[in-house]
Amino acid sequence: MKRLHLYLLAGILAAIGLGGFSHKLFVLGFPFQPDERTDVWRVEVQLKFEAAGGPAKVSLFVPRRTEDLVIVDQSFVSPGYGVVTEPKPGHGIRAAYSIREAHGTQSLYYRAVIQPARVRDEVSRDPAPALEPPQFDDAQRVAAEGLVGAARQRSSDAGTLASLVVKSLKEAPPGGEAGFLLGPRPTSRRIATVAAQLIQFAGVPARMVNGIVLAPERRDAQFAHWLQFYADGRWQPLYMNESDRMVPHQLLAWWRGSVPIAEVSGGSALRHTISTSRSYELATRTALNQQRALEKKLIEFSLFGLPLQSQALFRTLMVIPVGILLLVILRNVVGFKTFGTFMPVLIALAFRQTGLVWGIAFFSIVVGLGLGVRFYLERLKLLLVPRLASVVIVVILIIAALTVLSFKLGLERGLSIGLFPIVIMTMTIERMTLVWEERGAGEALQQALGSVAVGVMCYLVMNLRIVEHLFFVFPELLLTVLAVTLLFGRYSGYRLTELYRFRVLAR
Amino acid sequence: MMNWFRTRALLERNGVLGINRRNAEYILPHNPRNCYPLVDDKALTKQLAAKAGVAVPELYGVIEIQQQVRGLPQMLMNYRDFVVKPARGSQGDGIIVVTGRSRALYRAADGSLLDDHEMGFHVSNILAGVYSLGGQADKALIEYRVNFDPVFEAITYRGVPDVRIIVYRGVPVMAMVRLPTRLSGGKANLHQGAIGTGVDMATGKTLTAVWRTEIVSEHPDTGNPVSGVQIPHWDTLIELAARSYEMTGLGYQGIDIVLDRDKGPLILELNARPGLAIQMANQAGLGTRLKLAERELPALRTVADRVAFARDRFAHAGPAAA
Numbered sequence: 146m147k148r149l150h151l152y153l154l155a156g157i158l159a160a161i162g163l164g165g166f167s168h169k170l171f172v173l174g175f176p177f178q179p180d181e182r183t184d185v186w187r188v189e190v191q192l193k194f195e196a197a198g199g200p201a202k203v204s205l206f207v208p209r210r211t212e213d214l215v216i217v218d219q220s221f222v223s224p225g226y227g228v229v230t231e232p233k234p235g236h237g238i239r240a241a242y243s244i245r246e247a248h249g250t251q252s253l254y255y256r257a258v259i260q261p262a263r264v265r266d267e268v269s270r271d272p273a274p275a276l277e278p279p280q281f282d283d284a285q286r287v288a289a290e291g292l293v294g295a296a297r298q299r300s301s302d303a304g305t306l307a308s309l310v311v312k313s314l315k316e317a318p319p320g321g322e323a324g325f326l327l328g329p330r331p332t333s334r335r336i337a338t339v340a341a342q343l344i345q346f347a348g349v350p351a352r353m354v355n356g357i358v359l360a361p362e363r364r365d366a367q368f369a370h371w372l373q374f375y376a377d378g379r380w381q382p383l384y385m386n387e388s389d390r391m392v393p394h395q396l397l398a399w400w401r402g403s404v405p406i407a408e409v410s411g412g413s414a415l416r417h418t419i420s421t422s423r424s425y426e427l428a429t430r431t432a433l434n435q436q437r438a439l440e441k442k443l444i445e446f447s448l449f450g451l452p453l454q455s456q457a458l459f460r461t462l463m464v465i466p467v468g469i470l471l472l473v474i475l476r477n478v479v480g481f482k483t484f485g486t487f488m489p490v491l492i493a494l495a496f497r498q499t500g501l502v503w504g505i506a507f508f509s510i511v512v513g514l515g516l517g518v519r520f521y522l523e524r525l526k527l528l529l530v531p532r533l534a535s536v537v538i539v540v541i542l543i544i545a546a547l548t549v550l551s552f553k554l555g556l557e558r559g560l561s562i563g564l565f566p567i568v569i570m571t572m573t574i575e576r577m578t579l580v581w582e583e584r585g586a587g588e589a590l591q592q593a594l595g596s597v598a599v600g601v602m603c604y605l606v607m608n609l610r611i612v613e614h615l616f617f618v619f620p621e622l623l624l625t626v627l628a629v630t631l632l633f634g635r636y637s638g639y640r641l642t643e644l645y646r647f648r649v650l651a652r
Numbered sequence: 653m654m655n656w657f658r659t660r661a662l663l664e665r666n667g668v669l670g671i672n673r674r675n676a677e678y679i680l681p682h683n684p685r686n687c688y689p690l691v692d693d694k695a696l697t698k699q700l701a702a703k704a705g706v707a708v709p710e711l712y713g714v715i716e717i718q719q720q721v722r723g724l725p726q727m728l729m730n731y732r733d734f735v736v737k738p739a740r741g742s743q744g745d746g747i748i749v750v751t752g753r754s755r756a757l758y759r760a761a762d763g764s765l766l767d768d769h770e771m772g773f774h775v776s777n778i779l780a781g782v783y784s785l786g787g788q789a790d791k792a793l794i795e796y797r798v799n800f801d802p803v804f805e806a807i808t809y810r811g812v813p814d815v816r817i818i819v820y821r822g823v824p825v826m827a828m829v830r831l832p833t834r835l836s837g838g839k840a841n842l843h844q845g846a847i848g849t850g851v852d853m854a855t856g857k858t859l860t861a862v863w864r865t866e867i868v869s870e871h872p873d874t875g876n877p878v879s880g881v882q883i884p885h886w887d888t889l890i891e892l893a894a895r896s897y898e899m900t901g902l903g904y905q906g907i908d909i910v911l912d913r914d915k916g917p918l919i920l921e922l923n924a925r926p927g928l929a930i931q932m933a934n935q936a937g938l939g940t941r942l943k944l945a946e947r948e949l950p951a952l953r954t955v956a957d958r959v960a961f962a963r964d965r966f967a968h969a970g971p972a973a974a
Contacts, residue, residue, distance in 0.1 A: 477672060526773040528718075529780030579782065583745050584844060637673035644659045647670075649867050649932055651662035 151635055155628040162624030175618050178611060185217075186359045187422050188397065190255040192407055194415040196247035201411035203242045205255060206233075206400035208356070214259050214397055222254035235352075237400035251412065259359065259397060274350035274375045279342035288322040293347045303349045303376035307383050310347070311340045311372065315385070337370035337385055338403045350375035354382075355406070356398040359421050364457050366419040368406070369396070422456060448620060456617075461494065463616040466626045468493050468603035473633050475599050480642030483596040484573045491566045492600035493607055499565075501604060505597060507547065511565065512593070514543050515574040516581075523578070537571045667940030668931055674904075675925075678942065682821065682903025683924050690900050691922040694793055695739045704899045706892060707918050709735070709910070710796040718779055721772045727794065728758075728771075735798075736771070738778040739791040744841040746783030748774060749797060749811070761810055761838045798918065801911035803884055807831050809873040811838030814910045815851070815889060818926055818938065821904075822897035823945040823952065824890050824962045827851035828933040829858055829883065834873045842929045847871065849878045850934030854967035856886025862932035885917050892917060894958045934968075941966055 169175045192203060207230065210216055221228040226242040233239045242253055281289055296309035314336050317323030326339050337353045344351035351374040357366045372383040400406065409415040448459050468490040475481045483489050496504035518539045522532055544565065573596070581589035606612060616622055644651075663670075669678075690696050701708045712734055713727045728734065737747040748771075749761035757765040766774075775792045777783070784790040804813045811832030818826045828848040832838045835845030842848050847868060850859035858881040860869050870877055883889065889909055896907045896919075906926025909917050931938050944965060952958045 480671075526769070526776075528776055529782055579745075635676055637670070637676040639660060639663060639668075639670040640672060641656070643670050644656055644663065646865055647663055647668050647928075647932065648659060649862075649865065650666055650668050650935060650937065651659045652666070 148635065151631060155631045158624045158631070159628035162621045162626075162628065165621035166619045166625075169619055169621075176614075178614070185423070186259040186397075188257045188259060188357070188359070189420050191418045191420075192242075192251075192253040192255075192415065193417075194251055194409050194412040196249060196251050196412045198248055199246065199411050201244055201247040201251070201409065203253060203407060203409045203412070203415070205240050205242070205253075205407040205417075206237050207240050207255060208257060208259075208397050208399045209238050211396075211398045214261060214359075216257050217260050218258040220254075220256045222256065226253065233400075236402045236404060239400075247412070274352075274380075276348065276350050277345060279345055281342075281346070285326060288325050289343055289346050291322045292326070293343055297347065303374060304381065304383075306347060307340075307344050307349060307351065307372065307374045310343045311336075311383060311385060314340050314343070333385060334368070334370045334403070337372060340385075341372055344372070344374055352401045353403060354398050354401050356396055357419060357421065359395040359397055361423045362457050362460060363421045364418075366421050368399070371396075373401075420457065448617060460613055460617050461497070463620060463623070464607040464613055465490060465494070466623050466630075467612055467616065468607045470626050470630050470633075471603050471606050472599060473630055475602065477633060477636060478638075478640060480640030481595045481599050482592050483599050484576045484592055485569065485596075488569050488573060489596050489599035490603050491569050492596070493603035495565045496600065496604040497608055501601065504604070505601070507565065508570075508597065508600075510547060511540060511543050511570055512574055512577070515540050515570065516577060519574050519578045523582075533571060533575060536574055537567060540567055540571050540574070663937075667937030667943070669928055669938040669942070671928060673939070674928060678820070678904040679925060683905070684901065687901045688924055691902065691905065691924050693739050693791075694737065694741075694921055695791055697919075697922055700899055701919050704895065706895070706899070707915060709798055709912075709918050709920065712794045712796065714739075715775055715779065715792040715794070718776060721775050721779070724772055724775060725768045731794075733797040735793075735795050736775065736778075737793050737795070738783040739793050740781075740784035740788065741778075741790075742783070743843055744839045746774075746778055747839070749838070751797070798910045798920075799913045801884060801913050803881060803911070804829065804831060806876040807871040807874055807878050807881070809833050809838070809871070811836070811846075812840060812910055814840045814908050814920055815883060816848075816926065816930060817889065817893040817907050817909070818930060819893050819896055819905055819907060820942050820945050821949060822894055822955070823949070823958045824853065824893040825941045825945055825966060826930050826934055826936070826938055827853060827890075827893075828930045829881075831861070831871060831878065833863070833871070842927065847878065848929060848933035849881075850930075850936070850968070851883065852968035853890070854963045856883040856889070857881065857968075858883065859934060859968060862929060865932070867932070867935065884911060888917050890959050890962065891955065892919065894955045894962070896922060 170177055188208070190205065192205060194201075194203065207219065208216060221240060221242070223242050225247075226244045228240055228242050230238055230240045240255065292310065292313055296306055296313060300306040300309050314323050314327065317327055317331075326343075327335060331339075334353075334355075341351045341353045351372055354371050354373055355368050356371070358369055360366070369385075371385050373380045374383060375381075407415055407417055448456060448463075451459065469487065472483075472487065472490055476483065492504075492508060495508075499507060515536060519536055522535060527535065544567070573593075577589050577593055580592060639647075690700055695711075695714060698708050698711055712731060715721060715724065715727075732753060733751050735747065735749050738745075741747065748758075748766070750758045750766075751761050752759045754765060757767055758771055759765055778790055778792040781788050781790050798812050800808075800812050807813075808831050813829060813831045816828050816830055817824050828850055830840040830842060830846050830848050832840050832846050837844065840846050842862070845864070847861045847863040849861035851857070852859060858879050860867055861871075861878045862868070863872060869879060892909060893907050896905065897903070900922055902922070902924055904924075904926075906923035908920040908923065910920050912918050928938070945961075948961060948965075952961055
C-alpha cells in the first residue's frame with residue numbers, strides 16, 4: 146500500500162517534470178544544450194541612493210553601439226521616475242532619471258540586451274576630433290615633455306607613439322617622471338587617464354574609454370579602461386592590458402573620459418552594481434514571439450523574469466538538488482561514509498568558486514590546521530560550545546591568513562577560500578577529532594577522504610555546463626529529481642560496500 | 653564487476669540483511685518513533701526495566717547539569733569501582749570504566765589514570781552532548797561496575813564482554829557474545845575491534861567469531877578458542893530477550909546483557925538500531941530468520957511459545973561447534 150502510494154507519487158512528479166520539460170523543449174523550442182554561438186548578453190545596472198526628501202535627479206551613462214556589439218534592447222526600470230536620454234559630447238550618452246519627491250533608499254535599474262554585430266561598423270560616427278591639450282602645471286609639463294620626447298624618438302607613427310607612452314607608464318619605476326605624473330599607487334584608471342593626457346600632449350587626439358568585459362555570469366562587474374587615439378582618419382583602440390586585447394567582441398564600451406558613470410543630485414550615497422549574464426532566453430526569442438499570450442506569461446513567471454543578480458544565484462541553487470541526489474546514491478547505494486549528511490554538497494559548492502585542485506588543497510590545509518588546533522584545545526579541557534566557537538574563530542583566522550598569503554604569492558584563486566562553509570568545516574573538524582580519538586586515525590582519515598571524494602564527485606556533476614543549463618532553463622526537472630530521490634527512499638538492496646563487508650557470508 | 657553480481661546473489665540466497673533493508677523493512681515499520689526515547693536514554697531504560705522486574709546494573713547517581721560536576725568527587729567517594737557513561741551514548745562511546753583507585757587518581761579499565769579534574773571534564777563533555785546521537789544535551793550516569801562472570805575470562809582482553817540478542821517482535825532471532833580485544837580498548841563494540849562469536853540459540857553455546865570482516869576461531873589477544881563455551885543462565889537470557897518486546901514496544905531491537913558473577917544476567921542497554929555484524933558472527937543471514945519468525949508469529953502467543961520457537965528453529969544448523 147505504502148509502496149503503491151510512493152510509486153504513484155513519484156510517477157506523478159516525474160510525469161509533471163518530464164512533461165513540462167518536453168513541452169518547453171519541443172513546443173516552445175527552448176534549447177537543450179547551452180549554445181556556444183548565441184552570444185546574447187544581458188547587462189543590468191542597479192543604482193541605489195539615499196534620497197534627501199526633495200526632488201532628485203540621477204544621471205547615468207549608458208552604453209552605445211560599438212564596432213563589434215549592438216544594443217538590441219534597453220529598458221529603464223524606475224517606478225515614478227521620468228527618464229530622458231541626452232548625448233553628452235565627448236563622453237557618450239547619458240540617461241537622466243528625475244523625480245519630484247523621493248524619500249529613503251531608491252533603487253533604479255537599467256537593463257540592456259547586447260548582441261555581436263553581424264556587420265562590423267567601420268564608419269566612425271564621431272565628428273573629427275578636436276585636440277584638447279591637458280592642463281599641466283610646470284613640474285608636470287617638464288615630466289611630460291621628458292616622457293613624450295623619449296617615446297617620440299623611438300616611434301615611427303601615432304600608433305607606436307601611443308603604445309610606447311602606455312608602456313612607459315605601466316612600467317613606471319617609482320620616483321621617475323612617469324611615477325611623478327601618476328602619483329602613488331596608480332589604479333588602471335589613473336594610468337589610462339594620464340596616458341590619454343600624454344598622447345594628447347604629444348599632439349595625437351586621444352581619449353580614455355570605460356567599459357566592461359561581458360562574462361557569462363558576473364554579479365559585480367568592474368570597469369575596464371582602455372584608450373582610443375585618432376589616426377589615419379579613424380579612432381583606433383589601444384588596450385591597456387593583454388586580456389582585453391583578446392576579447393574585443395566581449396568588450397562593451399560604455400562612456401569616455403574620466404567623469405564618473407553616475408551622479409546624483411538631491412540624494413547621497415550613490416552606489417552602482419553591474420551584473421552581466423549570457424542570456425538563454427533570447428536564443429529562442431523568435432520561437433517565443435510566436436507563442437500565444439498565455440504562454441508568454443508562463444515565461445515571464447520563470448526564473449528568466451528575475452533580476453540578473455538573482456538569476457546568477459539561482460543558477461547555483463538549481464544544481465544543488467542534483468548534487469544531493471548523487472549524495473543519496475553514494476551514501477545509500479554505494480555506502481560512502483561522510484562527515485555530516487550534506488557536508489560534501491556544501492564543499493562541492495565551494496569548489497565551484499575555487500576550482501577543484503585549489504579547493505581540495507585549501508580544504509585539506511584548513512581542516513589539517515584546524516585539527517592541530519583542536520587537538521591542542523583538547524588539552525585545555527574546554528566545554529563543548531565555547532570549544533566549537535574557538536574552532537570557528539581559528540578556522541576564520543586560518544582562512545584569512547591563507548587568503549592573504551596566497552594572494553601575495555600571486556594566486557588569484559586564493560581569494561575565493563572565504564566561500565568555504567566555515568561552520569560546516571568546524572563541525573567537520575570537531576567530528577573528525579572525536580572519531581580520531583574514539584576510533585583511531587585510520588577511521589577518521591577514511592571518513593574525511595570519503596567526504597572529499599563525494600564532494601569532488603558532486604562538484605564534477607554540478608559543474609557540468611549542460612547540468613547547469615538544463616536545470617536553470619527547465620526547473621521543472623527538479624520534480625523528476627525529487628521523484629527519483631523519493632524512490633531511493635525505499636531502496637532496500639545491499640550497499641556496494643556491504644558486498645565487501647559481508648563477503649564471508651557469500652558461500 | 654561480474655563478481656559483484658555473484659556476491660550479491662549469494663548474499664541474497666543466504667538471507668543476509670543489508671543496512672538499507674534493515675532500515676526500510678524492519679526499523680521504520682516496526683519501531684514507532686515515540687518508543688525511541690525509552691532505549692536511547694539509558695536512564696529511562698533502567699526505570700523501564702525496574703518496572704518490568706528485570707535486573708539492571710545499580711544506578712549510583714545521575715549528573716544532569718554542569719553545576720553538579722563540582723559535586724562529582726563527593727558522589728564518587730563511596731565507590732572504589734564504577735562506570736561513567738552517557739545516557740544517550742551510542743556504540744559504547746564515552747564510557748569510562750573505573751576499576752579502582754591509586755591514591756587520589758581513578759584507575760580506568762584501559763590502565764590509564766585520571767584525576768578529579770579530568771573526570772569532571774569527561775562528565776562535562778557528556779553533558780554537552782559530545783557522545784549523544786545528534787549532539788543533544790545529555791546526562792551522565794554513574795553505575796555499578798559489573799564483575800563479569802569468569803566464564804569468558806580466557807577469551808577476553810580487559811573490559812566487559814556482553815551478550816547481544818536481536819529480538820523481532822518478541823522472538824529472539826539471533827545472538828552473539830561480544831568480546832573486547834586489545835584493539836577495541838576494552839570495549840565490547842565490534843566497530844572498535846571487539847570480536848563477536850555466534851551463539852547456538854538452542855543451547856547457548858558459542859560458535860566461531862567475527863573480527864572486523866574475518867571469521868576467526870581464536871581470540872586474537874589470548875589465543876584461546878572462542879567456540880564451544882556455554883553461556884551460563886542461557887534460559888534466563890533468552891527469556892529476558894523475549895520479554896523485552898513488551899517492555900519497550902520496539903518490534904526490532906537488540907538487547908545487551910552482561911553476566912555478573914554475583915548478580916546474574918543484567919540488562920545493560922537496549923538498542924533500536926542494532927548492527928548487522930552479528931550475521932557474520934553466526935555465519936547466518938538475519939533475513940531468513942526474520943521471515944521465518946514473521947510467518948510463524950500469529951501462532952506464538954506467549955513468551956514461552958516464542959522462546960521455544962527460537963530454540964527449536966534457530967538452532968545452529970552447521971557442523972557442531974568444537
